[in-house]
Structure formats: structure tokens, C-alpha cells
Amino acid sequence: MSIGLLRATGIVAAVMGGLTAGSADARVPAGTWANPSNTVQVRFAPCGRGADAELMCGTVVWASEQAKMDAARGGSPRLIGTQLFSDFEEEEPGRWSGTVYVPDIGREVQGTITRIDARTLVGEGCLLGSLGCREQRWRRVK
Secondary structure (H helix, E strand, O other), rough: OHHHHHHHHHHHOOOOOOOEEEEHHOOOOOOEOOOOOEEEEEEEEEOOOHHOOOOEEEEEEEEOHHHHHHHHHHOOOOOOOOOOEEEEEEOOOOOOEEEEEEEEOOOOEEEEEEEEOOEEEEEEEEEEEOOOOOOEEEEEOO
């Protein structure tokens, strides 16, 4: 399993801190989250319109040189600015699911994010069904 999948699924986990009731923007977790090795940071924000206003997406805002090289080898020449998390929808309080783009392998996988507390998220993604699954803990940086 690629380290990229670990990074990406961990990024997904980063999304979960700070859920609140209220408007669509308030319900979508927002902020910047770092993977466990602090080689990638992703900013999550609302990305839907109308009935999809509560969807969440995550875009890379910072990456180490090693993460950039890993992504380039996987076919993603520009890591910063790449949307890694698309159409994440809240399944139940504190748990979201959506699509994760793994730049190291140039593939999309289905993933989940579970909020542990306001500063910790756990992301999980699987390459094929329930095979090749990985989990990471992410921490809020902003």
C-alpha cells in the first residue's frame, strides 16, 4: 500500500474537527490539518451548492519537498492546489465519507473521516473494497 494513501486518508481525517450546528458553512468542518509526519497540510471548506451545500472538499495548501516528489512520481506534477478530498458528506454526527485522490498512485479511493476530538481526526481509505485499508491520525494546525 502506498504511503500516499496513508497521507490522503489521514488528510480526510483532518476534516472532522469543529462540527457545529447551524448554517451549512458552520456544519462543514473547516480548517487546516496536517498528516502525522507533517509532510502535507490540507485546507477543508464547503464545496457544494444548493442541496449539496453541506459537502466538504480539501485542497493541499502546503507540502514538503519529499511529498511533492512522491506525487510527481505518481503522475501529479503539482501537489499544492490539488483537491485531494471531494464531496465528503456527513453520514452521521462526527463521521463523513467521500472520495480521496491519492496523488502518489494517481487514483481515487473511497474514504471516511471520524472526529475523535476538536484537534484530532482519523481518516481511513481502502484501495479495493475492504482490502488494502489504511488509517491515520491528523491534527489541526489552524
